Amino acid sequence: MRELELFFGPQHLGMVGNFSITLKVEGDRILKADANPGFLHRGFEKLMENRTWMQNFPLVCRINVVEPDHMELIYSMAVEKLAGIEVPERGKFIRSIYCEMARVGSHLFGLWAYANMLGFDTVAHWAMYHRDLLLDLFEELTGARVYHIYLRPGGVRRDFPDGFTDRLVETLHKIGGKVPDYNATFFENSIFKKRAEGIGTVTREEAIRMGAVGHTIKATGMKYDIRKIEPYDAYDQVDFDIPVRTGGDAYSRLLTIRDDMIESVHMIFKLIDKMPKSGEVYTKTPNPFKWTIPEGEAYVRCESSRGELGLYIVSNGGEKPYRVHFNTPSYNHGLTVLEKALVGESVSDVGNIMISLYVVAPEIDR
Amino acid sequence: MPKTSFLNPFKAIKYLFEKPQTLKYPFETKEIADRYRGFHKNDWDKCTGCGNCADICPNKAITMVEIPELPNKPEEGKKNKRPQLDYGRCCFCGLCVDICPPGSLTLTKDFLHIHFDKKTFTFIPKDEKLNKETYKAEKEYSIFTASLSQRKEYYDGFSPDIRYALFKPDRIEMPEIEPDERKLSFIEQVIGYDKEQAKEEAGRCLECKLCEEACPAHLKISDYIDAIYRDDPKESLEIIYEDNPIPSICGRICMAHCEDACSLHIRGDSLAIRWLKRYAADQIKNFKEELELKPGKPTGKKVAIIGAGPSGLSLAYFLRLQGHDVVVYDELSGGGGIIRIGPPTYRLPLDAIDKDVQYIESLGVKFKFNTKVGRDIGFEKLLNDYNAVFMGIGNTISFSTRVKNSEKCTLALDFLKDNKIGKQRKVTKNIIIIGGGNVAMDVARESIRLQHIQFPEQQVITKIVSLEGWDQLPATKTEIEEAKEEGIRFNPSWGPKEVVLDDDGNIRGLLCKKVKSVFDEQGRFSPTFYENEEKFLEGTMIIEAIGQRADFSFLPEKLFKRLEFTDRKKIKVDANGMTSIPGVFAGGDIVNINMDAVTAIADAKVAAEGINKFLNYD
Known part of the structure; x- marks a missing residue:
């Protein structure tokens, strides 16, 4: 049969985000896949070298549209490590609650993308609606719906508004109450299972070799989560589970995401219970116009909704970072894992596999 | 793995019978959160035009634009600039x-x-008070017409909150000797910042430079504060010396107009600019060895300066750097002029003055102390011998109240002078000071110290009588506070009527009358009294501290006649600092109305340029 070269994306209905894959196909079988990132390159890392330590925190969130919050977190953690700033206890809890809210919101967004792409429009609408409920809470807490610009080096920008935790719990119960419906229409729907089971399989060895993180590696049965390995903020103060599956395929990955989301909701409840009732929420940082950070370098990592997110930052003692480099999970998933997982699969499953790997294109092109 | 079935999805059918969640926007809208970050609003009355918003903006979306209709008052820390937003950025x-x-x-x-029109996206925010047309009441507002020119009034979202501000509103407190201890001796009250404190305080500066415009001598404050922050007091002092050659003096007694203008003081404490200058000056032990200033190439021109006060010292320094030969005449035994005799030792020790004077002397300025012009050398001789003459004589004669028996009273400057550079005065246990200005505070606080020294562990009383009420007192707030802390009693809004004597002719007390008003409708000093409302204050010594005037007796009469004065009885000088007599320049208290050291320096800068021009050395 004839071999064909096929361009999948950036303009393609099955593609989510500005990303492209060049496929070599025979019939509808994929022989080889080449990922083509770069359509969304905005030069964030370079731009950050030209902004002061304080001016950078409204910028970093824009690297990832789906989940800006962990970008703020990782930048703040890096600056705090370099400058030796300690976050107050209440600030740590607020940060963790905020990041778990972000994880739930991000997973719901991912669920929308997946369901929408496969044609499960009902589920997609539910997911979008429930994410919107969380965005309302984000708006109340931070003043913005998508780019929150809330988590700053030293802590957070404002304390919780009065009665915020009650409303948060109420909303999470509302979303949690819909899990049986989600299960019925999506996760336990045999049509979906047929489409997702057994495709894009990655074995644990391959996953480790290719640097897969987050739910991609959790779906192969490995409990790999930075919140446990290197606890930051308030994660060492609450008990939580790391949900894992063993299939390594798209279906297992989706179930891991669902379980992770449920675990996050439980964790928020525990964090709210344990949170100090009052206290400072941030440590005063130096005057933003005179803030210099001693020469040095730092690497910090956290568990974003897509897996381990790292940031390497170098200071030459000046008012601005000398070099910033992000280690984003989508980079590994979208380039190495995806190219491997697509081989041998059907052209109709490309989008399916890509979203199950949770590839967020803006994260690849910083 | 969960059990799956293709029948499961049909469970979702129940949602067909539920109310839809979608809002029918724009007919149905959602309540917007209280912290919402939408369009800007700016209260122009509060805005100082400092430009910090433009400096911090990560996207450079804010530009400061000049609004010509607004008053520009740099001396009050208010510029007529307001932020303009570019909503494209x-x-x-x-x-x-x-x-x-x-x-x-x-x-x-x-x-x-x-x-x-994309130009409408660039916009200068105002608030409801200033722009009533834009801001609509709730019932007139509709999202169909909403735009930057159709906004809802009192619709605040993300608001300023001092608890979460990015700057530090509170000043690092200056370590001081406690009132109970300091009133017993003349020990310097202010201890001074140490290195860490100075760095931390300097770190509060937002570099908006409002202070630099407010400073009469326009020191590069933001730069020298930054040098202190970077732990480089030497560089800091070098920057100070560009505009102010008496940092040890100014670091202690400057009136600090800059601090009144500091943008931080509106919601917090202003930056301690004066104390930081003092820190820089104190860190360098020997100015001559560490600073690398050199006098200019000799020009062969000679300038005489009368009075070694702040204006005279500064002018001598500026002219010497130009290369002129400068001789300073002063009747006192050391430099400083009025500063040498006025501010008591607990505020300004003589060492600090001498440190500054000696450095200026080391640059080649000749000082002729103990030489009074008019007595030891004639003014006309100076005019003949020198290419230019500068008068920085200051106000050296105290006014008297001239009430009945006032000749029995002591005059403020004589009292201060004797205590600082002469023989300590004998005081009594019960002293009354007349006056409400800074000199009166100096006299009162010095009196209480002398009382405690001369009558240890005995009950002593020091009181102040002033025409002005509490809120009108011309002395600075700090001085008044510190005087109160030390136990000085105030009698505001009382005017002296008569000094009451006992049978032996000694002072028994002061009879006062109630003040009706201090200033007339035009704001001029013209006190009126309730003649029949009287109060008697007991006291055995009275010191009058109600103001000073200049002594022009050294001027030959025909020259004095040619000297022009302004309406406020100050010497009239032109833009070059020259008086109506060609070649005679003037500055300091006899010229400006601020009557403080830093304004004297500003006068000296003007005169230095004027003299250069006059001598054809631009």
Whole structure:
């Protein structure tokens, strides 16, 4: 049969985000896949070298549209490590609650993308609606719906508004109450299972070799989560589970995401219970116009909704970072894992596999 | 793995019978959160035009534009510049709100703007008070017409909150000797910052430079504060020396107009600029060895300066750097002029004055102390021998109240002078000071110290009688506070009527009358009294500290006649600092109305340029 070269994306209905894959196909079988990132390159890392330590925190969130919050977190953690700033206890809890809210919101967004792409429009609408409920809470807490610009080096920008935790719990119960419906229409729907089971399989060895993180590696049965390995903020103060599956395929990955989301909701409840009732929420940082950070370098990592997110930052003692480099999970998933997982699969499953790997294109092109 | 079935999805059918969740926007809208970060609003009355918002903006969306209709009052720390937003660039992060020192910038819940003209996206925010047409009441507001020119009133979102501000509103407290201890001796009250404190205080500066415009001598404050922050007091002192050659003096007794203008003082404490200058000057032990200033190439021109006060010293320094030969005449035994005799030792020790004077002397300025012009050398001789003459003589004669028996009273300057550079005065246990200005505070606080020294562990009383009421007192707030702390009693709004004597002719007390008003309708000093409302204050010594005037007796009469004065009885000088007599320049207290050291330096800068021009050395 004839071999064909096929361009999948950036303009393609099955593609989510500005990303492209060049496929070599025979019939509808994929022989080889080449990922083509770069359509969304905005030069964030370079731009950050030209902004002061304080001016950078409204910028970093824009690297990832789906989940800006962990970008703020990782930048703040890096600056705090370099400058030796300690976050107050209440600030740590607020940060963790905020990041778990972000994880739930991000997973719901991912669920929308997946369901929408496969044609499960009902589920997609539910997911979008429930994410919107969380965005309302984000708006109340931070003043913005998508780019929150809330988590700053030293802590957070404002304390919780009065009665915020009650409303948060109420909303999470509302979303949690819909899990049986989600299960019925999506996760336990045999049509979906047929489409997702057994495709894009990655074995644990391959996953480790290719640097897969987050739910991609959790779906192969490995409990790999930075919140446990290197606890930051308030994660060492609450008990939580790391949900894992063993299939390594798209279906297992989706179930891991669902379980992770449920675990996050439980964790928020525990964090709210344990949170100090009052206290400072941030440590005063130096005057933003005179803030210099001693020469040095730092690497910090956290568990974003897509897996381990790292940031390497170098200071030459000046008012601005000398070099910033992000280690984003989508980079590994979208380039190495995806190219491997697509081989041998059907052209109709490309989008399916890509979203199950949770590839967020803006994260690849910083 | 969960059990699956293709029948499961049909469970979702129940949602067909539920109310839809979708809002019918724009007919149905959602309540917007209280912290919403929408369009800006700026309270122009509070805004100082400092430009910190423009400096912090990560996207450079804010430009400061000059509004010519607004008054420009740099001396009050208010510039007529206001932020202009470019909504093509703004990312609504709200850093501008958190850095705004007066807290005038707010983000509102308005976020809708649709227009064909892209220029409308560049816009200068105002608030409801200033722009009533834009801000609509709730019932007139509709999201169909909402735009930057149709906004809802009092619709504040992300607002300034001093608890979360990006600057530090509180000053690092200056370590001081406690009132109970300091009133027993003349020990310097202010201890001075140590290195860490100075660095931390310097770190509060937002570099908006409002202070530099407010300073009469326009010192490069932001730069020298930054040098202190970088732990480089030497560089800091070098920057200070560009505009101010008496840092040890000014670091202690400057009236600090800069601190009144500091943008931080609106919602917190102003930066301790004066104490930081003092820190820089104190860190360098020997100015001559560490500073690398050299006098200019000799010009062969000679300038005589009468009076080694702040204006005279500064002028001598500036002219010497130009290369002129400068001789300073002063009747006192050392430099400093009025500063040498006025400010008591607990505020300004003689060592600090001598440190500054000696450095100026080391640059080649000749000082002729103990030489009074008019007595030891004639003014006309100076005019003949020198290319130019500068008068920086200051106000050296105290006014008297001239009430009945006032000749029995002591005059403030004589009292201060004797205590500082002469023989300590004998005081009594019960002293009354007449006056409400800084000199009166100096006299009162010096009196209480002398009382405690001369009558240890005995009950002593020091009181102040002033025409002005509490809020009109011309002395600085700090001085009044510190005087109160030391136990000085105030009698505001009372005027002296008669000094009451006992049978032996000794002072028994002061009879006072109630003040009706101090200033007339035009704001001029013209006190009126309730003649029949009287109060008798007991006291055995009275010191009059109601103001000073200059002594022009050294001027030959025909020259004095040619000297022109202004309406406020100050010597009239032109833009070059020259009086109506060619070649005679003047500055300091006899010229300006501020009557403080830093304004004298400013006068000296003007005169230095004027003299250069006059001598053809531009």
